[in-house]
Amino acid sequence: MKKRPRSKRRNIGHCLSVFLSMIICFALLSIWPTTHAAAPTNRFAPASVEQFAQLQVSALGTSNPDWLAAKLEYYPLGPGNHGWFVHASIQDKPVGYMIISTTPQGELLLSEYGQGEQALYNNELLGQALERQGLNMKILQTAGDKITRRYAAPLLAYWKVERVNHPAMYIDASNGDLLPADRLERVETGSGTKFFNLKELQQQIAIPEPTRFHTSPVILQPAFDPSSQLTWLISEPLQPSQVKQQLQQNHSEALVFSAEEWNLFYGGPLPVSGYQIWSIASSTFDLYVGLGGFNSTQRFIPLNKLLHDGHFYKINP
Template identity: 35%
Template sequence: MNKNHSGHYSVGMIAAVLISLSAVCPFASIHAAPSAVQENNLSSAPNHNESFQVPSTESMSPVVPPVSPGDVSSKPPTQQQGVPDEVKQTATDTVQSLSSQPPFASWKDAELSYHPLGPGTHSWLVQVNHAGEYIGYLIIGSDSNGAYQLNEYGNGPGGPYSMDVLRQSLKTLTETEFSSTDKLQITPMYEEPLLAYWLVRSSTGSQIGIDAVTGDPLPVEVADGSWKHKLQNNAISLSIPFLKTQAQAVTVSSEPFDPYDDLGWLQPKHKLSIHNTSQFMDILSNSQRMIFSATSINFAFGGPLSISGYQAWISPDHPSEPILYALTYHNGLSRFVPLQRLLSHGEFLHL
């Protein structure tokens, strides 16, 4: 499948194709072992995202000339050849450090596949695979200074950008949002603070965002970017170089729970006074079950989030300044997100 000048892949479809289609991956895969990147080998995506396939020309009306499934793995599109050395180094060091902790023991001999995320290629999805099975993911992005940081990571099934989830969502949207003859541009996107989604544009001019984890349609303000004015301007950047940090043991305060099972946390009296890392660790040790909410922009975090623990990363040069990733769960997936981004954009409440 070729890439057009705007950097998106164009996928022509009709409803019948969506029902029977095994997967159409809008971004190419570059596979690598943790120690080396096979940059000239574009192969099928890991099991988590199924295989990269293209419908036959009889069942699609592509905007760009179609290619047969046999041609897909011949060569990556020009814009996607190679992965930045900094991304590879960050991914390799992160996986090596995490694999020293029991929950991530299976990551030790994992293979990594790299997928660029829009807009641009400032963020990368790194899928972690072991023995041919998807076991986790990293999302690596660059900060305002161009240095790569670990935006989030997860252990287990159900990670973001699943082709199964996308296909099911598109089947539903074909019945409600799009014409069955629309040509769609589907682009994997990742934006701060923690917004992972597919941007779907129709040939008729309509567009919609689809949550890359749940497959749920996102507010219309996501597709046009107008939601960003709701972001607070007090974001805190990490001052410690992440490449020097080492993962510590995971601290678990409670079993997984759904914030919607008990909405008592919505009452103002349940608000917690948490403004820094120390307060978070102290209060979580007593409250055990905690909720993070960013009110009108919860969708940008995949929230509200149930917080059930954390993992600290410590630099040998700054042992008293741990970088914390809050632990939340989603359908068997242990997801770790930067505490500083939560502190910057929302509030914590207890059950």
């Protein structure tokens, strides 16, 4: 008779133990997805690329605080190109973007950036471009066709659309124009088709020194269509020494940038629509020039890069 209460107590204790264990399990399961979702998801970029991106964000944030509050998402641009498209947003509203590339020496470079809601690799622009070709993006994705972001030097951002039993299609990511397939096929063949190894890159790319950059406010100029104002075609190109002065002192004079034989890769000729100064300790480090913004996304490119690839012209020589 005395053993039964003990057995009963043991059963009650066992039941309570099981019940508490179930409560703890359910609590952990309810917490885990939230914790997991908040964990970093930048699996597509090495740590050195993320650190470099944060340095650029800090610089851009000195003139535009939205960058400092933005969430960064990384998308590899490949295969064959060691680069990343970095999308910045606040509560799903675009703040800007960056293209981070690697040089042959393994150094990181801010190839270009944009600010505001206009961004490269915009899904809405891609959808419109596909519709002009009689295609539907949702149907393509459902059918298992592949759409990838690509980037070709010197400055061509594009989508590659690969469909089963169809030739590949190439779409300019800055304006939605269809690009010549034969030219892009040669570009991709020349750059190789081997996907880069993130672990190898993490070892090769040096982690950047934490240099403190500052940026000036963006100086904007009215965008226009160079094809409707052709007087620049009969003018002599500005000398490199004249370009910076022209940009900073003669805001009323419209400029066109033409990369000549590289215009396919720039989507140009393009209007000069602004500039921004990058500095270190009050001394000018670089000047990024805003191109486009009329029929295409406005893109900020290093002035030295532009001077290497093409020429600047006055609209009214």
